[in-house]
Amino acid sequence: MTRVVRFHEYGPADVLRIDDIEVPAPAADEVQIAVRAIGLNRAEVMFRNGAYLQEAEFPSRLGYEAAGTVKAIGSDVSGFAEGDAVSVIPTLDMSRWSTYGEIINIPARYVVKHPAALSFEKAAASWMQYVTAWGALIDQAKVTAEEFVIVSAASSSVGIAAIQVARSVKATVIATTRTNAKAQALTDAGAHHVIATADGDLAARVKEITGGKGARVVFDPIGGPAIAQFAEVMAVGGILLEYGALSPDDGPFPQFAVLGKSLTIKGYLYTEIVGDDDALARAKAFITEGLESGKLDPLVSRTFPFDQIQGSDPLPRVQRADRQDRRDCLICYREGSKGSLDIKWAWQSSDYDCHISVRAERTAPSGFGFAHRTTAFERRHPAFRLPARPTSGHSYLFPRFPTSDVGSSCE
Secondary structure, X not given: OEEEEEEOOOOOHHHEEEEEEOOOOOOOOEEEEEEEEEOOOHHHHHHHOOOXXXXXXXXXXXXXXXXXXXXXXXXXXXXXXXXXXXXXXXXXXXXXXXXXXXXXXXXXXXXXXXXXXXXXXXXXXXXXXXXXXXXXXXXXXXXXXOOEEEEOOOOOXXXXXXXXXXXXXXXXXXXXXXXXXXXXXXXXXOOOEEEEOOOOOHHHHHHHHHOOOOEEEEEEOOOOOHHHHHHHOEEEEXXXXXXXXXXXXXXXXXXXXXXXXXXXXXXXXXXXXXXXXXXXXXHHHHHXXXXXXXXXXXXXXXXXXXXXXXXXXXXXXXXXXXXXXXXXXXXXXXXXXXXXXXXXXXXXXXXXXXXXXXXXXXXXXXXXXXXXXXXXXXHHOOOOOOOOOOOOOOEEEEOOOOHHHOOOOOO
């Protein structure tokens, strides 16, 4: 028997359990790993909350990243031996090939022998962020020396990785963040320039930094209105790679900037890299060399014992309506009329967003679920928009709200 983490229902970190199960021998194409460290990712939190691209089948396992030593190999696997120090690249199915466990089986194509000097903790915090950043900046945008690259929401793990990846090819990095609170940390992380978008003029600063040329590459997880804002400061022939949707708002399509400067706006997922053998091989080579040379250096903010998995949420813990220590985020709001908005709980997860768990009681069923009527609160705060048919128990990302407009307490 081995200990693994599973959840039997959607919810906050409290739903995670450590269960004893039998782990089978590795399949022919798999490597069995004795885990020494696991990485924690936003995607796993979204999966656990029922807000991810993939749905869980309960009881479900989870986890994308890990590092440890090879315990056994499948009959078709070569290049690995028992005792090798290895780390795991996020697979295409975290439920099937999960990493939250003491013993795990992972297909060999997602297993890498990492540099000997790299700690297991840093190895377990490497591959999601660096594969994501490398695929966008190097494989697709073809960033080269002396080019200007804007990395937005730059204080995230992928943002820090993007700064390091761009610097490793001698590009100039312009990091953006909402306020100046994180400016020094981003400078320390390697950004050549930092722009606080809430405190300064983005267009003027980018024009000044680039000598009027604009940035050829923008790497952005925000989306919404930010796309048009970034399009205005891009260079002729530039490319914007959109890898997230932190903003819930629809933004205008910047047609004049796109036409006038021949811009490319592309949605991007890390699965484009891990699902392609050739691209994945190039990513492994680039990232392994960067880790070996020190050009890429994962930042680990905290570590937790395995037994404390419920307290190791990479996002702040859920704060119920009776807690007052997160006043900068909507804690609870209920519109009051039957069949309209009913938010059960929320918590702040970054400069840009809140996670909202919706207990949906909707009216007007229309074949595919329950329609959602716009509430007065939503009209007062245009940035807040639930999907037309929100799913009960799911989490959604929204900007922060003024607590002065918070409604009645949740039950």
